[in-house]
Amino acid sequence: MPTTTRSSGRVGERLRATSKVLPEHARAHNRSLVLQHLFHEGPTSRADLARATSLTRVTISDLVSVLIAEGLVEELGTRPGQRVGKPAILVGLRGDAFQIVSLDLTDAAQMRGAVISLTGQVIERRALDVDGRTGDELTDLVARFARLLVAQATCPVLGIGVGSPGVVDDRGRVIEAPNRGWYDLPLAEILTDRIGLPVQVANDANTAALGEFTYGGAAAGMLLLLVGLGVGAGIVVDGIRVHGVRFAAGELGHTTAVDDGELCACGRRGCLETVLSTRALRSAVEGKDPTTADADLAEVGRVLGTTLAPVVSALNLAEVLLSGPADLLDGPLREAAQETLQQRTMPAVSAGLQLRMASLGQDVVLLGAAVLVLSAQLGVS
Amino acid sequence: MPTTTRSSGRVGERLRATSKVLPEHARAHNRSLVLQHLFHEGPTSRADLARATSLTRVTISDLVSVLIAEGLVEELGTRPGQRVGKPAILVGLRGDAFQIVSLDLTDAAQMRGAVISLTGQVIERRALDVDGRTGDELTDLVARFARLLVAQATCPVLGIGVGSPGVVDDRGRVIEAPNRGWYDLPLAEILTDRIGLPVQVANDANTAALGEFTYGGAAAGMLLLLVGLGVGAGIVVDGIRVHGVRFAAGELGHTTAVDDGELCACGRRGCLETVLSTRALRSAVEGKDPTTADADLAEVGRVLGTTLAPVVSALNLAEVLLSGPADLLDGPLREAAQETLQQRTMPAVSAGLQLRMASLGQDVVLLGAAVLVLSAQLGVS
DNA sequence: GGCGTTAATCAGGTGTACTAACAAACATGC
DNA sequence: GCATGTTTGTTAGTACACCTGATTAACGCC
Numbered sequence: 125m126p127t128t129t130r131s132s133g134r135v136g137e138r139l140r141a142t143s144k145v146l147p148e149h150a151r152a153h154n155r156s157l158v159l160q161h162l163f164h165e166g167p168t169s170r171a172d173l174a175r176a177t178s179l180t181r182v183t184i185s186d187l188v189s190v191l192i193a194e195g196l197v198e199e200l201g202t203r204p205g206q207r208v209g210k211p212a213i214l215v216g217l218r219g220d221a222f223q224i225v226s227l228d229l230t231d232a233a234q235m236r237g238a239v240i241s242l243t244g245q246v247i248e249r250r251a252l253d254v255d256g257r258t259g260d261e262l263t264d265l266v267a268r269f270a271r272l273l274v275a276q277a278t279c280p281v282l283g284i285g286v287g288s289p290g291v292v293d294d295r296g297r298v299i300e301a302p303n304r305g306w307y308d309l310p311l312a313e314i315l316t317d318r319i320g321l322p323v324q325v326a327n328d329a330n331t332a333a334l335g336e337f338t339y340g341g342a343a344a345g346m347l348l349l350l351v352g353l354g355v356g357a358g359i360v361v362d363g364i365r366v367h368g369v370r371f372a373a374g375e376l377g378h379t380t381a382v383d384d385g386e387l388c389a390c391g392r393r394g395c396l397e398t399v400l401s402t403r404a405l406r407s408a409v410e411g412k413d414p415t416t417a418d419a420d421l422a423e424v425g426r427v428l429g430t431t432l433a434p435v436v437s438a439l440n441l442a443e444v445l446l447s448g449p450a451d452l453l454d455g456p457l458r459e460a461a462q463e464t465l466q467q468r469t470m471p472a473v474s475a476g477l478q479l480r481m482a483s484l485g486q487d488v489v490l491l492g493a494a495v496l497v498l499s500a501q502l503g504v505s
Numbered sequence: 506m507p508t509t510t511r512s513s514g515r516v517g518e519r520l521r522a523t524s525k526v527l528p529e530h531a532r533a534h535n536r537s538l539v540l541q542h543l544f545h546e547g548p549t550s551r552a553d554l555a556r557a558t559s560l561t562r563v564t565i566s567d568l569v570s571v572l573i574a575e576g577l578v579e580e581l582g583t584r585p586g587q588r589v590g591k592p593a594i595l596v597g598l599r600g601d602a603f604q605i606v607s608l609d610l611t612d613a614a615q616m617r618g619a620v621i622s623l624t625g626q627v628i629e630r631r632a633l634d635v636d637g638r639t640g641d642e643l644t645d646l647v648a649r650f651a652r653l654l655v656a657q658a659t660c661p662v663l664g665i666g667v668g669s670p671g672v673v674d675d676r677g678r679v680i681e682a683p684n685r686g687w688y689d690l691p692l693a694e695i696l697t698d699r700i701g702l703p704v705q706v707a708n709d710a711n712t713a714a715l716g717e718f719t720y721g722g723a724a725a726g727m728l729l730l731l732v733g734l735g736v737g738a739g740i741v742v743d744g745i746r747v748h749g750v751r752f753a754a755g756e757l758g759h760t761t762a763v764d765d766g767e768l769c770a771c772g773r774r775g776c777l778e779t780v781l782s783t784r785a786l787r788s789a790v791e792g793k794d795p796t797t798a799d800a801d802l803a804e805v806g807r808v809l810g811t812t813l814a815p816v817v818s819a820l821n822l823a824e825v826l827l828s829g830p831a832d833l834l835d836g837p838l839r840e841a842a843q844e845t846l847q848q849r850t851m852p853a854v855s856a857g858l859q860l861r862m863a864s865l866g867q868d869v870v871l872l873g874a875a876v877l878v879l880s881a882q883l884g885v886s
Numbered sequence: 887g888g889c890g891t892t893a894a895t896c897a898g899g900t901g902t903a904c905t906a907a908c909a910a911a912c913a914t915g916c
Numbered sequence: 917g918c919a920t921g922t923t924t925g926t927t928a929g930t931a932c933a934c935c936t937g938a939t940t941a942a943c944g945c946c
Contacts, residue, residue, distance in 0.1 A: 142541070143558075144534075144535055144559055144903095145530075145531040145534040145535060146531060146904085147528040147531055147901090147903070147932060147934085148903095148932070148933080149526075149531060150526040150528055150530060150933075150934090151932080151933060153523075154934090157523060157525060160523070169893075169894095170894065171893055171894075177524075178524065178525055179525050180934075180935065181895085182894090182895075182896090182934080182936090183934055183935080184894095185894065185895070202942095206943090207891090207892080207943080207944080208890080208891050208943065208945080209890090209891040209892025209893065209942075209943060209944080210891080210893040210894075210941060210942040210943055211893080211943065212892080213893080213894085291853065300853075344750060345749060345750035347819070359819060359820070361742060361754075362747060362748050362749070364745070366743060366819075366820055366821075367743050367821075368742075368743070368820055368821025368822070369726035369821055369822065369823040369857065370821055370853070370854075370857060371821070372821040372853050373742075373819065373820055373821040374821075375818060375821065375851060375853065375854060376815065376818050377851075378850075378851035379814055379815050379818040379849060379850055379851070380848065380849035380850075390851060392851075432815065433760055433761060434757065434760050434812045434813065434815050434816050435815050435819045437757050438728070438738060438740060438747075438754065438755060438757055438760075438816045439747060439749060439754055440749025440750055440751055440752070440753040440754040440755075440756065441749070441750065442750040442751075467773075468760060468761035469759075469761075470756060470758075470759035470760070470771060470773075472672065472753050472756065473751075473753055476750065476751060527901095527933080527934065527935090528900095528902050528932085528933055528934065529901070529934090531902075532901080532902060532903090535902090550924075550925095551924075551925065560904095561903070561904065561905080562924075562925065562926090563903075563904075563905090563925090563926075563927090564902080564903055564904080565925095566925065567902090567903085587912085587913075588912080588922090588923080589912065589913045589914075589921080589922050590912060590913080590921090590923025590924065591910060591911040591912060591922080591924040591925075592911065592923085592924080593924065593925090594925080887946105888945105888946090889944100889945085889946085890943105890944090891943080891944085891945100892941100892942085892943080892944105893940100893941080893942080893943100894939100894940085894941080895939080895941095896937105896939070896940090897936105897937090897938080897939095898935100898936090898937090898938100899934105899935080899936080899937105900933105900935075900936100901932100901933090901935095902932085902933085902934105903930100903931090903932090904929100904930075904932095905928105905929085905930080905931100906927105906930100907926105907927085907929105908925100908927075909927095910923100910924080911922100911924080912921105912922085912923080912924100913922080913923105914919105914920080914921080914922100915918100915919095916918090916919090916920100
């Protein structure tokens with residue numbers, strides 16, 4: 125019905141599919157609100173939950189009783205400290221109610237995995253050599269690895285989260301991950317079928333961004349740059365992870381960053397990866413005296429700052445996080461990038477801006493994958 | 506409760522406030538679904554609405570009867586054409602039920618306004634010279650102008666939408682619009698108080714993006730660049746308008762685009778505005794022979810493409826729209842920008858990418874402001 | 887020990903959407 | 917011409933979710 129100046133062609137392409145909402149969905153939402161509050165704020169009384177959510181105490185009691193019956197929540201006795209009135213009974217998330225299995229497939233040589241508690245503590249950590257496997261063989265290996273981790277869990281597993289390189293759609297299908305030999309692979313579905321647990325799959329850098337957002341205290345507008353063999357990014361805008369029209373959001377590695385730069389594996393020249401991958405960085409500093417090395421790293425930082433400035437401006441981000449080898453990233457590179465970013469963006473944007481190292485270290489992707497599961501199964505993030 | 510590696514400082518700053526959802530909110534959502542469908546697809550039978558929304562016919566009938574009682578929707582007789590079964594009764598949005606008043610404050614010299622039907626047709630168009638007014642005087646003028654437009658409406662006014670330059674928060678407070686003399690001005694609140702109608706205010710470029718998204722058939726991942734005396738952008742990602750942590754999303758005009766470029770009004774050098782504002786563009790082509798002028802415009806296009814490439818990559822956008830004087834933008838500039846964008850982004854991103862002129866011409870902001878109202882009052886967008 | 891305060895529950899009511907069943911209005915086939 | 921099947925829209929009854937108001941319980945304070 126909108127009167128367009130242009131002809132109204134190709135309307136079907138659009139994605140306006142908001143589906144119906146029933147009272148039971150409202151219930152699920154409110155249930156998530158309670159879990160979310162317990163997750164972030166820790167043990168709370170029913171009355172405080174009611175105040176925090178602006179639901180009534182009656183409703184909260186009802187929700188809590190269901191959550192207790194499911195074993196997700198437990199009563200923790202009366203709140204310590206003297207106050208007037210009836211003492212409040214604290215209820216809290218049972219950290220030992222469920223565990224989450226996380227997989228990090230970022231590294232081509234070995235996959236990493238962990239069993240993680242609801243509170244983000246790593247219970248068990250494993251790694252498995254990939255031995256050059258790709259395609260279906262790799263899929264099989266991932267499935268076996270996941271099963272092994274599930275067996276390590278000391279309580280019921282809520283679900284399996286996977287951070288994978290490549291383009292992954294919103295239902296866990298790997299659209300393409302060239303150097304894994306994966307094309308249009310419904311990885312989430314395959315793993316669910318084989319293991320019988322809910323599985324969430326997302327791009328590794330996107331996953332890492334979620335990890336920092338939920339467990340690392342990152343801001344609601346942030347970009348995380350995952351630097352490894354390749355370079356990928358994950359973006360959270362207004363508190364929501366960005367997917368992109370073809371689920372390729374964050375693919376910054378092959379954006380041109382250096383005019384007439386080095387030849388990239390992708391066939392074009394001067395991609396960000398040609399200067400910012402760990403390999404490129406190592407070869408830039410290897411065998412050089414510290415001063416020269418630092419200057420080289422600073423130059424890469426300036427390139428990075430120049431590339432990110434338009435993104436930071438456009439989205440009005442509060443934080444840019446770097447994840448990768450600290451010896452290379454957290455020094456002249458980071459400082460130069462920060463300075464360049466400040467110089468190239470307007471004060472209103474750069475004033476509140478911080479460029480820092482990711483706070484979760486090697487576990488970013490694993491913890492982010494856990495968030496995928498938390499978010500899908502409990503509505504917590 | 507999340508276990509952070511860093512200390513868990515400044516948590517209160519975060520914005521995780523998702524509020525409770527009651528059954529009545531679910532109802533409102535479903536009601537919006539119906540309106541949304543009627544808005545985009547035109548007259549529909551109740552049974553078809555039920556199929557489209559996956560609600561039951563009973564529920565749809567109930568919702569529709571309420572909407573008819575409110576005068577928003579009307580029965581349009583049986584559907585033409587022979588079919589088996591009882592003939593369907595079409596129901597459609599009453600285009601003449603309400604009108605919307607829109608204000609476009611982009612131009613510093615004169616404000617533009619319109620009365621717009623629910624279907625996006627401009628019923629009445631007005632303009633008013635600003636005569637250099639700023640601050641409270643300008644606020645008064647805006648209020649008078651809005652009242653005048655409301656008086657022009659030929660049926661009840663659903664609300665007032667305003668596209669304003671500057672940084673505007675999500676509740677219609679103008680945080681800062683320097684060359685209007687507005688700082689921390691609760692414009693929406695002021696206008697609501699004086700006129701007694703719901704008022705929505707947003708940044709003009711953001712508003713324009715919404716206009717193209719809803720009435721111009723733009724993709725769910727798009728960036729609109731509004732080129733005038735300044736340069737601003739509006740971004741829609743995954744179907745949602747981007748606000749930014751301090752509501753400054755889209756402020757691309759003062760991002761450095763040219764190294765060691767011309768001095769900008771903001772005090773820094775080489776901002777995008779120094780080459781892409783209408784003034785800069787006109788002075789770049791004025792008095793030059795066509796070939797030189799075209800080359801200059803193409804150079805600006807390349808600068809623009811270079812600036813936008815990281816944004817397009819990071820967000821995996823499907824479209825970049827240019828809004829402004831077509832004689833300057835829609836030629837060598839656009840072509841060079843498109844080409845540069847293709848060259849500097851990876852094929853997976855650039856393949857589906859289109860850089861084109863906005864389709865709504867001078868009315869982008871006005872129509873976008875109407876969408877602000879539609880979205881806030883009816884949940885339609 | 888009475889009083890006010892806070893916590894949590896009980897009882898009853900409203901709103902929302904569902905399923906099941908039905909009446910109305912048409913095309914079709916014999 | 918009339919039974920048959922299809923589609924539409926409505927009516928009646930049910931389940932669920934949250935609300936308000938009243939009630940019970942446990943404390944500090946005077």
